[in-house]
Amino acid sequence: MIRVLLADDQALVRGALAALLGLEPDIEVVAEVSTGDEVLPAARRAHPDVALLDVQMPGLDGLSAAAALTAALPACKVVICTTFGRPGYLARAMAAGCAGFVVKDAPPERLVDAVRRVHGGLRVVDPALAAESLASGPDPLTDRERDTLRAAAEGGSVADLARALHLSEGTVRNHLSSAIGKTGARNRAEAAKLAEARGWL
Template sequence: MIRVLLADDQAMVRGALATVLGLEPDIEVVAQVGSGDEVLDAAARTAPDVALLDVQMPGKDGLAVAAELRRARPGCRIIICTTFGRPGYLARAMTAGAVGFVVKDAPPEQLVEAVRRVHSGLRVVDPALAAESLATGEGPLTAREREALRLALDGGTVADMAAALHLTEGTVRNHLSTAIGKLGARNRAEAARLADERGWL
């Protein structure tokens, strides 16, 4: 049996995924959680072979949890299963240790096949997203530029950002200005939106 852990904050989606997988004779859903903060404890209790993680969840997001789960349980194979098929998410997921990346609007049989394939040691990536990711390339932003844009996405002032990042306001302005230039945006709000849409934040 392939033991699967599901992490998705939408109860209906989580239940549907569990039902689809539970119909297979060789797959057993051993845990279902609704936030990233619950994943490690659930994995410790149930010893899954495969973890399906959503990207956007309360608490830690799926990409952060993937990296932690990879360190805590290196034998558990990780699939990111998300509504948001963004090229930046794919690159970050693979860096975090995921071996699969599927979008939720894929046919159910594709998800089942992805679980089996990653369990057998293969990688599985949505082909359209892989092609888009190659065309887009890696995100151009530095870690500090990403942090500043994340705060800009929430509408924070430069003073707020400087306090949160423990930087001077001038340094924050420099990071924002560089990020705006790299993204060809008109202002920091547009730069934050573009970076978020591409999965770079």
């Protein structure tokens, strides 16, 4: 049996995935959680072979939870299963050690196949997203530029951002200017939106 952990903050989606996988004779859902913070503790208790994680969840996001899970329990293969098929998310998932990336609007048999294939030691990536990721290129932002854009997306003055990030106002302006240039945006709000849409934040 392939033991599976499901992490999705939407109860209906989580329940549907559990029901779908439960129909398979060789797959057993051994844990279900609704936040990224619950992933690692649940995996330590249930010992899954494969973890299916959503990206956007309360607390720790799915990509951060994936990195923690692959570091702590490398035998558990992680598949990101998300509505948000963004090239930046794919790159970050692969960097976090994920074995697969599928989008929720894929046919159900593709998800079941992905679970079996990653359990067998293969990598599985949505082909359209892989092509889009190659075409869009790598994430050009630094960690500090990403942090600054995330903070800028919530609003506030440069002084507010500097206080929140424990940086000088000049450093914040430099990070924002660089991020605006790299995204081709006209201002910081547009830069944050573009970066989010590409999965860089």
